[in-house]
Amino acid sequence: MLLGLDTTTEFLHLVLVDGDRAHARRVEVGVGNSHSLALMPSLDGLFAAAGARPADLSGVACCVGPGGFTSLRIGVATAEGLALAGLPTWGFSAFELRARALLEAGQGGAVWIVLDGQRGEAFLQPWAAGQATAEAGKATLGDLPGRLGDADWWAPAGFAARAAAAMPRPMLALGDEGAATLKGLEALTRACAGREAERPLRPFYLRATDAEVNFPEAAKHLHAGLRTGLHR
Numbered sequence: 001m002l003l004g005l006d007t008t009t010e011f012l013h014l015v016l017v018d019g020d021r022a023h024a025r026r027v028e029v030g031v032g033n034s035h036s037l038a039l040m041p042s043l044d045g046l047f048a049a050a051g052a053r054p055a056d057l058s059g060v061a062c063c064v065g066p067g068g069f070t071s072l073r074i075g076v077a078t079a080e081g082l083a084l085a086g087l088p089t090w091g092f093s094a095f096e097l098r099a100r101a102l103l104e105a106g107q108g109g110a111v112w113i114v115l116d117g118q119r120g121e122a123f124l125q126p127w128a129a130g131q132a133t134a135e136a137g138k139a140t141l142g143d144l145p146g147r148l149g150d151a152d153w154w155a156p157a158g159f160a161a162r163a164a165a166a167m168p169r170p171m172l173a174l175g176d177e178g179a180a181t182l183k184g185l186e187a188l189t190r191a192c193a194g195r196e197a198e199r200p201l202r203p204f205y206l207r208a209t210d211a212e213v214n215f216p217e218a219a220k221h222l223h224a225g226l227r228t229g230l231h232r
Helices: 035-050 069-082 094-104 141-148 157-166 177-192 208-215 222-228
Strands: 002-006 009-019 021-028 060-065 089-092 111-118 120-129 139-140
Touching: 002 035, 002 177, 009 035, 009 177, 021 035, 021 177, 035 060, 035 069, 060 120, 060 177, 069 089, 069 208, 089 157, 089 177, 094 111, 094 177, 111 141, 120 141, 139 141, 141 157
Parallel strands: 002 060, 060 089
Antiparallel strands: 002 009, 009 021, 111 120, 120 139
């Protein structure tokens, strides 16, 4: 049995995959609320619904960002805690999860995935048929039209309105975002089991933390990979 989890936004996305069966749950935490308080009860409920226990797990796949700094670290720490018995862990990006959700919903064409970068910025990466076609990057909201041009784009609901206000072209339509994201997480969790395990999981921040911005001297000794995370 595999566990897949995503804690990078105001929603928790959780799935247990056991053979051809899956149990999934989407839980709204809300901006500014505690993912740490919501995650474990949500996982307990998911295991109970599946008639399973953490001891039944054979591996954990976790979204490592980019996203909220605190929330994504909670997900990573939980995944590694569950894997302390020696289970394999796999990391995947928030871009890959959203691209897989679009693919599962029948939207497999070329599209830019646009995520909330905070500070008036967006994180963005182009995907097609479930594959990234260039490295992830970031742009100010004002620069989005120039970066994306006439290409199709999509953003999660929590960021879609702000992104759309900066874009002259409407966002790609996706009917039920929650259901599509859970189906994408299920498919991605299955796919991760065929990949090389990653331990420890390395968060993918894509930008410096507030502490690094405000106190740059304190972070000068850190390798760039530790400051922005592992690019995926």
